[in-house]
Amino acid sequence: MERVDRVYVGLMGLGVVGSGVAQILAEKRDTIASLVGCPVEIKRVLVRDPARAREAPVAPERITSDPGTILDDPSISIVIELIGGEEPAHQYIRRALAQGKHVITAIKEVIAKHGPQLLELAEQKQAAIHYEASVGGGIPLIAPFRQSLLANSISALYAIINGTTNYILTRMAKEGLDLADALREAQALGYAEPDPTNDVSGTDAAYKLAILASLAFHTQVAPDQVYREGIDRLTARDFRYAGELGYAIKLLAIAKREEAGIQVRVHPSMVPGDRILARVDGVFNAVEVDGDLTGPIMFYGRGAGSLPTTSAVTADLIELAREVRQGTSRSRATQSLCLLPVTPMEEILTRYYVRMSVRDQPGVLAQIATILGGLRISIASVIQKESDETAQVAEIVLMTHLASERAMQEALRQMAALTTVAEIGTMIRAEG
C-alpha cells in the first residue's frame, strides 16, 4: 500500500448515526486531520432517498442511492456502514472487504451473525473490520476486550446493554407504571422504536451478548446460542415485591465461563440492591467484567444516541485512516479461537423468585413445599402478599436457594397443575 495525502471515505447511511458522523467529521475536520496526518473526506454518501432534504453537512452532489459508486470506487479506502438491518448491509460489507477496503460498522445484527466470516474475509484481503459502535454506543467495550484485557482470563460478564428496556424497567420500578404505559412513554421520548419487538424480546441484547462473549472468551457465539427471554411478563407488582426484598429487576445479559463451557443468557434478573448494576437506570448501559488479574471492572455510559455512537465510529475511523495514510497494514493475524460449548439452559444453577396466586385455603403451602422438596429445591423465604377475599385468592412470593433450571421448570409445571394454584404469575432468576 502507498502513503496517501488524503483519505477518502464512503458513508453508507445518513440517519441518526450517519448524520452524526458527517457532522463531527465537518466540525472536527482539523483535529481529525492532525490526528491522522492528512485530511479525511467523505466522498460519497449512500441513502435510500437522495431527493430528500438533509440537515447533515454533506453536499447534495455527493449523495447517492447507488452503492456501486462507493464500493467500486478505488479511491475510497474506508467504508462506514450505517444503514442498519441485516441485508443489504451485510452484502455491502462483504463487497467492500472483497475490494480490500477497510470497514467500520455499528450494525450489531451483522457482526453477531456474520462476524467470524467477515473477519476471515478481511484477513484474506489485508483489510480490517471495526465495530466499536455495535455494542454500548459510546462506551469503549470492543477495544478493551481486543486489547487492554487480553492478559486476563475472564470468568463472567454481566451487562445492561439495551437502553430501551432499561428505561422501561426503571420507570416501572420508580413510578409503578405497567409495561404498556412505560413503553408508550419511551416511544414518545424517542427511546423506543415504533416497533419495539427487538428490544422488548431481548433480541437486541442477545446480538450484543453474542459479540461480547465471543471477544471475552476468545470463542464464537452465534446469536441463536444465546438463551433469551424478554421483559413482557413483568408487572408493576413484581417491582414492588422486588424492592421489598432488596432487589432491582434488570434485563441482564450474562456470560459465564465454566469448566466445561460457557453460559450465555439474556433474561430479566433480580439484582441485589447493593450491586452497582442495580443502580444503572434510565437509558444508561453498564457492563461488569470479572477478570482474574483486574478483578471486577465496570463500564458505564450512554449505550445509544447520535453523538455517543458517532464517538465510537469516529475513533475507529481515525485508527484506520492512520493506517491508510501511512500505507501500512497492522498485522491482524487472527488468534486461534477455541470453540467452547454453550451450557444448555436447563443445566444452569441460580436462585429463583416466583410470584403466584393460590386459593386462600389451608394446606396450599404444604403442597408447594412438597413439590419443591421433592425436586431438591429449598425455599429461602415465602411471603404472603395481597389477598382477594371475594375471589378467595392470595398472592404469594417465594425465593429459593440455588437450584437447577431443569428442577425449577418441573416444579413450575407441577405447581401449575395443582387445583389450589390459580396462576403462576412471574418467575425471575436471581443473580449474585
Ligand SMILES: NC(=O)c1ccc[n+]([C@@H]2O[C@H](COP(=O)([O-])OP(=O)(O)OC[C@H]3O[C@@H](n4cnc5c(N)ncnc54)[C@H](OP(=O)(O)O)[C@@H]3O)[C@@H](O)[C@H]2O)c1
Ligand atoms: N441510533 C443509535 O443510537 C444507534 C446506536 C448504536 C448502533 N446503531 C446501529 O446503527 C445502524 C444505523 O442506525 P441509525 O439509527 O442511524 O438508522 P436510521 O436513522 O434509520 O438511518 C438509516 C440510514 O440508512 C439509509 N438506508 C436504509 N436502508 C437503506 C438501503 N437499503 N439502501 C440505502 N440506504 C439505506 C437511510 O436512508 P434514508 O435517509 O434515505 O431513509 C438512512 O439514511 C443500525 O444498525 C443501528 O442498530 C444505532
